[in-house]
Amino acid sequence: MRSRLCSAIAALGCAALASPAPAQTPRAGPPLDSLVIRLANMSAVTGVEDAMALELAAVLPLAQTDRAGNVVVIRGSGEPTRVAVCPMDEVGYVVGSITPEGYLTLRRVGTTFMGALYDQFLEGQRVTVFGRRGALPGVVGVRSVHLTRGRPSAGEEPFNLDNAYVDVGATSASAAEALGVDLLSPVTREKRAHRYGTDLVAGLDVSARASCAALLVATLRLSAGGGRGTTVAAFTRRRNLRWDGAAFVVMSHARGAAAGDLVMLGESAAPDSLGAGAVVATRDSLPAAQGFQAATAWSLPTRYARTPVETVSLKDVAALADRLEAFLGGQRP
Amino acid sequence: MTHGRTDARTHGAWMAAALAAFSLTPLRAFAQQEPIGVTEARDIVSRLVETYGVSGHEAAVREAVIKLLPAWANPTIDSAGNVLVRAGSGEPLTVYVAHLDEIGFTVSAIRENGQLELRPAGGFFRSLFEAEPALVHTATGVVPAVFMPRDSVGRTPARDPGALRADPGTGSRAATEALGIRVGDAVTMPKSFARLAGTRATGRSFDDRVGSTAQLLAVRHLDPRRLPHAVLFVWSTREEIGLDGARFVAEHVGASEHPARVYAIDTFVSSDAPLEIKTFADAPLGGGAVVRAVDNSSVTPPALVDSLLALARARHIPLVAGTTNGGNDGSTFTRFGVPDVGLGWPQRYAHSPAEVIDLTDLVALADVIQLTAERW
Numbered sequence: 001m002r003s004r005l006c007s008a009i010a011a012l013g014c015a016a017l018a019s020p021a022p023a024q025t026p027r028a029g030p031p032l033d034s035l036v037i038r039l040a041n042m043s044a045v046t047g048v049e050d051a052m053a054l055e056l057a058a059v060l061p062l063a064q065t066d067r068a069g070n071v072v073v074i075r076g077s078g079e080p081t082r083v084a085v086c087p088m089d090e091v092g093y094v095v096g097s098i099t100p101e102g103y104l105t106l107r108r109v110g111t112t113f114m115g116a117l118y119d120q121f122l123e124g125q126r127v128t129v130f131g132r133r134g135a136l137p138g139v140v141g142v143r144s145v146h147l148t149r150g151r152p153s154a155g156e157e158p159f160n161l162d163n164a165y166v167d168v169g170a171t172s173a174s175a176a177e178a179l180g181v182d183l184l185s186p187v188t189r190e191k192r193a194h195r196y197g198t199d200l201v202a203g204l205d206v207s208a209r210a211s212c213a214a215l216l217v218a219t220l221r222l223s224a225g226g227g228r229g230t231t232v233a234a235f236t237r238r239r240n241l242r243w244d245g246a247a248f249v250v251m252s253h254a255r256g257a258a259a260g261d262l263v264m265l266g267e268s269a270a271p272d273s274l275g276a277g278a279v280v281a282t283r284d285s286l287p288a289a290q291g292f293q294a295a296t297a298w299s300l301p302t303r304y305a306r307t308p309v310e311t312v313s314l315k316d317v318a319a320l321a322d323r324l325e326a327f328l329g330g331q332r333p
Numbered sequence: 334m335t336h337g338r339t340d341a342r343t344h345g346a347w348m349a350a351a352l353a354a355f356s357l358t359p360l361r362a363f364a365q366q367e368p369i370g371v372t373e374a375r376d377i378v379s380r381l382v383e384t385y386g387v388s389g390h391e392a393a394v395r396e397a398v399i400k401l402l403p404a405w406a407n408p409t410i411d412s413a414g415n416v417l418v419r420a421g422s423g424e425p426l427t428v429y430v431a432h433l434d435e436i437g438f439t440v441s442a443i444r445e446n447g448q449l450e451l452r453p454a455g456g457f458f459r460s461l462f463e464a465e466p467a468l469v470h471t472a473t474g475v476v477p478a479v480f481m482p483r484d485s486v487g488r489t490p491a492r493d494p495g496a497l498r499a500d501p502g503t504g505s506r507a508a509t510e511a512l513g514i515r516v517g518d519a520v521t522m523p524k525s526f527a528r529l530a531g532t533r534a535t536g537r538s539f540d541d542r543v544g545s546t547a548q549l550l551a552v553r554h555l556d557p558r559r560l561p562h563a564v565l566f567v568w569s570t571r572e573e574i575g576l577d578g579a580r581f582v583a584e585h586v587g588a589s590e591h592p593a594r595v596y597a598i599d600t601f602v603s604s605d606a607p608l609e610i611k612t613f614a615d616a617p618l619g620g621g622a623v624v625r626a627v628d629n630s631s632v633t634p635p636a637l638v639d640s641l642l643a644l645a646r647a648r649h650i651p652l653v654a655g656t657t658n659g660g661n662d663g664s665t666f667t668r669f670g671v672p673d674v675g676l677g678w679p680q681r682y683a684h685s686p687a688e689v690i691d692l693t694d695l696v697a698l699a700d701v702i703q704l705t706a707e708r709w
Binding site: 175 | 456457458460461463464465466476477478479480481482486490491492493500501502503523527528529530531533534535602603604606607608609610614619629657658659680681682683684685686687689
């Protein structure tokens with residue numbers, strides 16, 4: 001792992017550190033805004049988060065991968081135990097079949113309700129197919145508007161997944177397979193986080209990814225031991241399938257945790273305080289059945305949630321990173 | 334349980350590792366032998382596709398086209414913003430028209446809260462732009478924004494979002510105007526050219542950057558000294574909002590110079606796609622260029638279609654005839670007695686961010702343009 005990482009750094013010449021975008025965090029430390037963009041540009045379909053998990057494990061010193069596949073960093077020992085959890089995964093798609101003409105059809109993965117238009121946001125847009133031979137660009141087909149003229153309306157129902165045909169340029173099923181595409185290859189919209197306004201970032205699932213970036217930065221900043229007791233930072237799988245990964249972390253590290261010792265990240269808060277540098281703390285959205293009774297959700301104010309332009313403020317992300325650093329360092333939330 | 338230690342010195346190193354590791358795996362390179370002409374065609378069309386030019390705001394595309402012309406060309410720009418290149422001499426004149434503009438939006442109003450009301454330029458499904466990144470093209474530069482999702486989905490969600498607005502993230506009209514945004518500015522979605530498998534490619538505004546590219550390739554390849562008659566190549570403005578640029582040329586050239594033919598170089602909207610009805614427009618991608626014999630604006634005289642197909646066949650240039658929907662610039666010439674010969678390439682998903690072509694069809698189209706200029 002270490003040599004792979006060194007190779008990656010050497011190959012890129014650490015060019016990313018010279019990113020023109022300035023760090024938003026008010027103190028010296030990692031370039032949080034670049035990290036937000038990079039995490040937002042990654043894909044991690046629920047249940048097939050392996051690439052994201054590998055990358056996180058490579059980046060975080062002393063990271064472990066637990067039995068549920070979560071990436072976990074544990075520091076210190078004894079009580080109290082403070083746990084912060086951020087989900088890696090997103091509701092996405094896998095290839096459901098390949099037609100004789102070489103088009104890919106899709107099966108949605110993840111049961112979280114993402115709104116009535118989530119699949120429509122695929123129509124006529126670029127996607128990335130993660131095949132055996134690497135990532136492939138493709139597009140989801142749409143009727144040409146010209147050819148609808150003079151014909152009865154195809155209906156005003158939103159576009160649905162049964163009409164999603166991914167075109168990777170293959171002309172037959174065997175040609176698609178030769179590109180490395182298989183049944184179950186993960187597929188997501190092409191990720192291209194978009195900065196606008198003074199400190200806003202838009203992208204699919206950007207609220208969760210920005211929260212994970214904040215946790216990553218807080219973990220990297222934290223000195224050994226931090227405060228008294230044990231700290232656990234966990235990047236979890238399958239949030240969109242009954243919070244499976246987070247439940248395993250809670251069972252392993254936070255069973256019987258006192259109120260305030262378990263922080264869940266990655267949910268979206270109302271946008272009212274967007275850009276105010278505040279984090280919204282709530283408890284009502286967490287599934288108690290999974291053992292999250294002691295948990296508090298720390299959420300970023302989010303505009304246009306669950307759309308491809310879901311928006312957060314980098315100022316708020318910086319505030320979340322600071323707050324997480326303080327929490328993991330021993331301060332009570 | 335493990336214990337770790339980091340300090341200020343290691344933060345930078347780990348962050349370097351973080352940023353390197355988070356770089357996406359490079360998309361697979363489609364390395365293979367390419368048919369003749371594809372590399373040059375891809376180079377030019379990718380440059381034009383990645384240049385923005387909503388109808389009425391074509392300046393950047395116009396400049397890009399002019400830069401790509403050969404040294405012998407002496408382009409002029411008329412008062413409608415069209416680019417004109419004349420070559421050869423003698424009668425009869427033939428005219429080729431490809432358009433510079435693309436679909437998009439213009440700002441119709443700026444609200445008190447800083448949001449932009451948008452007016453569509455051209456025909457397309459508004460849903461394809463809903464909740465997507467946006468770029469506002471101002472006099473002082475490009476300002477990023479987002480196309481806003483609809484305010485409410487409602488009990489019975491519909492595909493169409495209704496009128497779209499853009500949010501530049503400012504919060505007030507004054508702050509929006511301070512970014513240089515004004516009523517009338519063009520608004521687009523970010524776009525890029527991407528290779529698909531084989532010789533397929535995707536991008537937005539292939540309509541009509543592919544036509545503009547084909548015309549450029551033909552001009553670059555032909556020898557103007559060998560042309561048997563005068564030829565006028567036009568890269569026109571405002572096709573998507575009413576064929577305005579071409580109409581201006583037609584009114585000035587059609588009546589006075591009596592062209593023998595006008596060739597409209599534009600998309601053949603193909604039904605070679607999984608959601609289309611294939612009762613017509615079924616020209617397959619990779620099958621060559623297409624004579625757009627019948628569309629909503631013109632009918633090419635059958636004798637001309639037959640003659641052109643025979644000529645291409647004799648030269649082993651793949652060319653088929655078909656019928657599709659849409660209008661074309663050449664139709665503005667017909668009232669001056671000029672036959673309109675539509676030429677195109679098969680294209681999927683027209684007027685969407687995901688248009689798909691086969692680059693070999695673009696090469697064939699350029700060859701047909703050159704052939705007709707030199708031999709027909």
